[in-house]
Amino acid sequence: MSDYYLDVVSRVADLPLFRQSNPATSKAAAARVREFAGEHHRAILEALRAAPGGASAIAERCGLVAHQVGKRLHELAKAGLIEETGRLVESASGRREREWRAV
Numbered sequence: 001m002s003d004y005y006l007d008v009v010s011r012v013a014d015l016p017l018f019r020q021s022n023p024a025t026s027k028a029a030a031a032r033v034r035e036f037a038g039e040h041h042r043a044i045l046e047a048l049r050a051a052p053g054g055a056s057a058i059a060e061r062c063g064l065v066a067h068q069v070g071k072r073l074h075e076l077a078k079a080g081l082i083e084e085t086g087r088l089v090e091s092a093s094g095r096r097e098r099e100w101r102a103v
Helices: 003-013 024-050 055-062 066-078
Strands: 082-090 096-102
Touching: 024 055, 024 066, 024 082, 024 096, 055 066, 055 096, 066 082
Parallel strands: none
Antiparallel strands: 082 096
16 A cells, blocks of 8 residues: 555544444444455545545445435545535436546
């Protein structure tokens, strides 16, 4: 993994993955996120470097499910690595969703 992606993983890894008011099951699930989230972050960033997109388009480009991408988008945004474009785009299901881009 390149130094850039190691930096990305470490920046996002410092973010809290649950609210203090969440039940113990949510906290346990958050602990498991560290096992796969870094790879998801890397794939999403690569997809967004190729072109902006909504969660559905990003998921299609990187082989994830839109729900997985949606969870990681907010983490990457909090880390300052991506941002919304201000546009709404059509999702795979025909609904409108926010478009994102790499910073």
